[in-house]
Amino acid sequence: MADDLYSxxxxxxxxxxxxxxxxxxxxxxxxxxxxxxxxxxxxAKFKQITAAYDIxxxxxxxxxxxxxxxxxxxxxxxxxxxxxxxxxxxxxxRYRSTAGYEDLGSFSDLFGDLFGKExxxxxxGRRFSMRGSDAQYRLQIDFLEAVNGAKKRIxxxxxxxxxxxxxxxxxxxxxxxxxGKGMPGRGExxxxxxxxxxxxxxHPVFAREGDDIVVEVPITFDEAxxxxxxxxxxxxxxVFATVPPGSSTGxxxxxxxxxxxxxxxxxxxxxxxxxxxxxxxxxxxxxxLAEEWRDKHGxxxxxxxxxxx
Amino acid sequence: xLSERDIIAKIQHLTxxxxxxxxxxxxxxxxxxxxxxxxxxxMARAALIRDLEDKLGFDEEQVPVxxxxxxxxxxxxxxxxxxxxxxxxxxxxxxxxxxxxxxxxKRAR
Numbered sequence: 001m002a003d004d005l006y007s008x009x010x011x012x013x014x015x016x017x018x019x020x021x022x023x024x025x026x027x028x029x030x031x032x033x034x035x036x037x038x039x040x041x042x043x044a045k046f047k048q049i050t051a052a053y054d055i056x057x058x059x060x061x062x063x064x065x066x067x068x069x070x071x072x073x074x075x076x077x078x079x080x081x082x083x084x085x086x087x088x089x090x091x092x093x094r095y096r097s098t099a100g101y102e103d104l105g106s107f108s109d110l111f112g113d114l115f116g117k118e119x120x121x122x123x124x125g126r127r128f129s130m131r132g133s134d135a136q137y138r139l140q141i142d143f144l145e146a147v148n149g150a151k152k153r154i155x156x157x158x159x160x161x162x163x164x165x166x167x168x169x170x171x172x173x174x175x176x177x178x179x180g181k182g183m184p185g186r187g188e189x190x191x192x193x194x195x196x197x198x199x200x201x202x203h204p205v206f207a208r209e210g211d212d213i214v215v216e217v218p219i220t221f222d223e224a225x226x227x228x229x230x231x232x233x234x235x236x237x238x239v240f241a242t243v244p245p246g247s248s249t250g251x252x253x254x255x256x257x258x259x260x261x262x263x264x265x266x267x268x269x270x271x272x273x274x275x276x277x278x279x280x281x282x283x284x285x286x287x288x289l290a291e292e293w294r295d296k297h298g299x300x301x302x303x304x305x306x307x308x309x
Numbered sequence: 310x311l312s313e314r315d316i317i318a319k320i321q322h323l324t325x326x327x328x329x330x331x332x333x334x335x336x337x338x339x340x341x342x343x344x345x346x347x348x349x350x351x352m353a354r355a356a357l358i359r360d361l362e363d364k365l366g367f368d369e370e371q372v373p374v375x376x377x378x379x380x381x382x383x384x385x386x387x388x389x390x391x392x393x394x395x396x397x398x399x400x401x402x403x404x405x406x407x408x409x410x411x412x413x414x415k416r417a418r
Contacts, residue, residue, distance in 0.1 A: 068321055083357040086350035087383040088390070094338060095354070096384035097377065135343040136310055157342045183341050 005052040005065065005072050013066070017059065024053040037250060041207060132183035132192035139164060139196050143203035146170050147213075147235050147260055154196070164196055169211070169260045172200040205233055211260045211268025218277040219243055221286075234258045234270050241272055249276045310345040316352050323359055331358055334369075336376055 006013050009023045027049045029035070036042035055061045055074055064070045086092045137154055145152075149168035153161050162181055170176075175197050182192030200208075207214045217232055227245035231238050234255065241253055251274045259268025279286070317323050331337045337354055339346035361367045361375060396407060 081349070081353045081356070083350070083353040083379075084383075086353045087379075088387055089350065091348050091350035092354075092383070094340075095350075095380050096387060097380040133341055135341050136345045137343060138345075157344070 008052040130186040131189040132185040134192040135182040137196045140199045146200045174198045211262035213259045213270045216273045224276040311347040312345040
């Protein structure tokens with residue numbers, strides 16, 4: 001199902017068209033693929049907010065979306081499916097009533113046994129065995145719990161509990177099967193399994209790409225030019241990383257083996273994406289330095305851009 | 310399987326509270342106690358109850374009576390269908406005999 005479009009853009013349902021445009025532009029500036037080369041997550045998010053804005057940014061489409069006439073992908077919502085379409089099917093068998101046929105059954109011993117009784121229900125019919133159905137649950141865990149593994153307890157709607165051991169490196173959407181922890185079976189049938197879908201909350205600093213951890217780290221103007229050692233957070237604690245001289249924004253350092261322990265013992269890396277950040281206030285010194293530098297050593301970082309577009 | 314939220318999102322004027330009351334009353338009987346325990350049939354049934362209450366104006370005393378009658382009709386329909394399917398598989402001369410007997414029986418009434 002498509003997410004709520006308002007929450008995709010991070011606005012309330014009642015905001016003005018102007019606020020929606022503003023929210024979209026703000027996100028688009030941050031997520032535009034050309035501003036985040038190589039960042040697949042940003043690209044996916046950008047597509048999502050753009051699709052949301054296509055609908056919410058258009059007064060008519062927004063009105064229809066609010067009324068529930070179209071869904072989050074702009075598709076017409078299906079017409080109501082009437083109960084009678086299901087009522088004869090297996091799915092609705094538990095609702096169908098076949099009680100109260102005694103008067104009909106009395107006609108004949110042969111036919112009287114056939115109707116009015118559902119297999120396996122009390123009061124007649126042959127006993128039958130059926131394995132219990134699988135129960136489905138969702139479990140929300142923190143980013144670091146997913147990375148390092150954890151023990152969690154789910155409280156069930158009937159007040160019972162279910163203990164789940166989360167293996168290190170579990171990924172969003174992964175489903176864990178707990179044998180025999182589902183619904184009880186019938187007759188000789190054993191219980192079903194519990195299926196637990198893992199949802200991972202995002203971390204403010206760390207992001208995950210496969211078994212690699214991605215972290216954006218700001219560096220100063222002088223670190224970018226001269227290089228140096230900087231402190232970088234990893235999932236295993238802080239480490240020092242070497243910034244080579246002449247590092248522009250977007251340069252990525254690879255810290256071998258600092259990622260997630262993947263399947264088959266393969267260890268992921270940590271990718272450190274550098275972002276050059278100028279001081280908040282540009283003082284006279286820096287200004288003079290830049291002016292002098294420009295006059296003597298101008299360079300053209302946009303040449304390729306012009307050639308290609 | 311569908312969750313409460315899926316059902317509420319698809320059926321207008323349905324709230325969590327209303328759906329839970331219907332489940333509590335036994336008008337809707339999810340197959341499991343899990344979070345995602347509803348089927349397409351449950352969703353259509355919820356839409357039916359919503360129509361009975363909102364569009365047709367039946368109250369909560371009347372709805373279970375209607376549901377019980379509807380469930381009995383569908384129970385009968387399925388059993389009738391079973392009989393017809395079985396008859397259909399039997400040889401031609403049996404068809405003819407059954408037809409004849411049904412007509413006789415109706416005339417006798």
